[in-house]
Amino acid sequence: MGLNALVSEFIETSGVPGVVAGVYHAGQQQVVAHGVTNVVTGEPMREQTGFLLGSITKVLTTTLVMQQVEQGRIDLDERVVTYLPEFGLTVPGAQDIRIRHLLNHTNGIDADLYFPDTDGREALRIAVEGMAEQVGTLFAPGEHISYSNGGMIVAGRVLEVVTALPYHELLQRNLFVPAGMTGTATSPAQAILRSTAIGHFPTQDGARRTELFKLPDTWGPAGSSAIAGIGDLLAFGRTHLDGGIAPSGARVLSQESVTRMQTVTHSNGSRHIPPIGLGWLLMPFGDIEVLSHSGASPGGVAVLVAVPGHDLVFAAYGNDARAMALFDRILLSLLRDRLGATVPDLITTTVEPVDLNRYEGTYRSNQLRIDVRAVDGTLEETTTYEPADNEQSRIFTAFVGGSIPAVTRRFLPVGKDLFAPAGLPLEMFTGYSRQLLVSYHDFRDGRAQYRSAGGRMTRRATE
Known part of the structure; x- marks a missing residue:
């Protein structure tokens, strides 16, 4: 076509x-x-x-x-x-x-x-x-x-x-x-x-x-x-x-x-x-x-x-x-x-879940919080926007088109330290939509220190 x-x-x-x-x-x-x-x-x-x-x-x-x-x-x-x-x-x-x-x-x-x-x-x-x-x-x-x-x-x-x-x-x-x-x-x-x-x-x-x-x-x-x-x-x-x-x-x-x-x-x-x-x-x-x-x-x-x-x-x-x-x-x-x-398609299959505890925790970057926990062989992520002040909130909410509620999503393991949103066809991640995939990096004492989505890092919060 x-x-x-x-x-x-x-x-x-x-x-x-x-x-x-x-x-x-x-x-x-x-x-x-x-x-x-x-x-x-x-x-x-x-x-x-x-x-x-x-x-x-x-x-x-x-x-x-x-x-x-x-x-x-x-x-x-x-x-x-x-x-x-x-x-x-x-x-x-x-x-x-x-x-x-x-x-x-x-x-x-x-x-x-x-x-x-x-x-x-x-x-x-x-x-x-x-x-x-x-x-x-x-x-x-x-x-x-x-x-x-x-x-x-x-x-x-x-x-x-x-x-x-x-x-x-x-x-x-x-x-x-x-x-x-x-x-x-x-x-x-x-x-x-x-x-x-x-x-x-x-x-x-x-x-x-x-x-x-x-x-x-x-x-x-x-x-x-x-x-x-x-x-x-x-x-x-x-x-x-x-x-x-x-x-x-x-x-x-x-x-x-x-x-x-x-x-x-x-x-x-x-x-x-x-x-x-x-x-x-x-x-x-x-x-x-x-x-x-x-x-x-x-x-x-x-x-x-x-x-x-x-x-x-x-x-x-x-x-x-x-x-x-x-x-x-x-x-x-x-x-x-x-x-x-x-x-070829970038992702062709899911994989058996490994020890998902290594990814669990809270990850943060500027005004953003992601809480990750293992649920039934998947990772469940809750993303929360935490604006620094009213000005930041006003501009960002206008940019995305409205209020930003906390969002919870499930992710399936599809590779080493790599996860895909549940419910989406794997072939869609071959193009630009590969940005929807999530990966974890820099493991210390068996736990990931960074989460990356859309090419953006969030860092594990100090517990």
């Missing part, structure tokens, strides 16, 4: 309001759009419609950092405090966080739900200074991969200091302009001048529109800045496949920087957590490795995939998170049918 048919069928049957998707392969490009940008206005989704990139922005931020590395303003192996004396995390090891650790999610900064509510030119300075009082670390730098919004926020502030330009201006001047991303915006004020999609949340009757368009500017480098169309996002992906030269013909990065971003810098050794380069997740799909990043925004989800050696880029956005199921289907179809790749 072709791209247009896949998207059209999904919109007709899923309840997702709208999707725009595009594929570039070997000189040919196709973009399709179906549904609406906004269920309230009924405006149709168009091929040129813009959307929030969410965390795909992290690859843009890394690209900007590598530009400054090329110019000698940033050293990947230098400590963050060399550039930001105000980076005042006082927990042990925090002063040894290097620039490299910010870009490959091994910094350990425990700030994934840290939402300073500030916009404007001073937003990143305020965010970084606030970390000293409000967040800590989960582990020593370089010890584990734990997906880090906080690390990218710090990286954005480093860029501001070494260039003397606000992050949004730097993004426009050093990336969007040379890459020919002419339709990409960095603010709602710019986005409103074009067709722009709005996020939605599922309801019994379909979907309702989000009340929050984007997160504050404090999250700019991590995912609240860039608003792009599919054509511009495909151009960015092609730039990284073509040795740093954009389709416009301009050089955005050196070949050396592109290679460094695509080279493994760390791996947790678990099947559901991909190895990471710099910025890019290096996701294995059978005998093919793809450069990949997804991005969530309030009520929306986007993906960007580039396949080295095959001149293929896939990008998509859906204004309802349920669209991720479609993106999995498209990606696997591209790899298997168009490229002829062998992509």
Whole structure:
């Protein structure tokens, strides 16, 4: 089934309001759009419609950092405090966080739900200074991969200091302009001048529109800045496949920087957590490795995939998170049918439960608590959001579309220290939905010290 048919069928049957998707392969490009940008206005989704990139922005931020590395303003192996004396995390090891650790999610900064509510030119300075009082670390730098919004926020502030330009201006001047991303915006004020999609949340009757368009500017480098169309996002992906030269013909990065971003810098050794380069997740799909990043925004989800050696880029956005199921289907179809790749299912069977007591306990990260206990050969997990204050609660609940009750789920053992949500078909974990798997790490005295879900670590609480 072709791209247009896949998207059209999904919109007709899923309840997702709208999707725009595009594929570039070997000189040919196709973009399709179906549904609406906004269920309230009924405006149709168009091929040129813009959307929030969410965390795909992290690859843009890394690209900007590598530009400054090329110019000698940033050293990947230098400590963050060399550039930001105000980076005042006082927990042990925090002063040894290097620039490299910010870009490959091994910094350990425990700030994934840290939402300073500030916009404007001073937003990143305020965010970084606030970390000293409000967040800590989960582990020593370089010890584990734990997906880090906080690390990218710090990286954005480093860029501001070494260039003397606000992050949004730097993004426009050093990336969007040379890459020919002419339709990409960095603010709602710019986005409103074009067709722009709005996020939605599922309801019994379909979907309702989000009340929050984007997160504050404090999250700019991590995912609240860039608003792009599919054509511009495909151009960015092609730039990284073509040795740093954009389709416009301009050089955005050196070949050396592109290679460094695509080279493994760390791996947790678990099947559901991909190895990471710099910025890019290096996701294995059978005998093919793809450069990949997804991005969530309030009520929306986007993906960007580039396949080295095959001149293929896939990008998509859906204004309802349920669209991720479609993106999995498209990606696997591209790899298997168009490229002829062998992509076996990641998980094919459950396994006999081992001593589940080694996983039991309470695990915590910033404002999040997970209680784990063994029940009938499975792990039962109860996740509780514990907001630091009313501001944090207001922003996060708006981001996810409503109040956040404690949720209890069962997980089945499917591999060594690896578990899958009960009741879901195992074949669904081959694509992006592998992020739903849970793994346990760093065993001491026979008990796991860390739990990882969605690439994010929580640490065993002191008993």
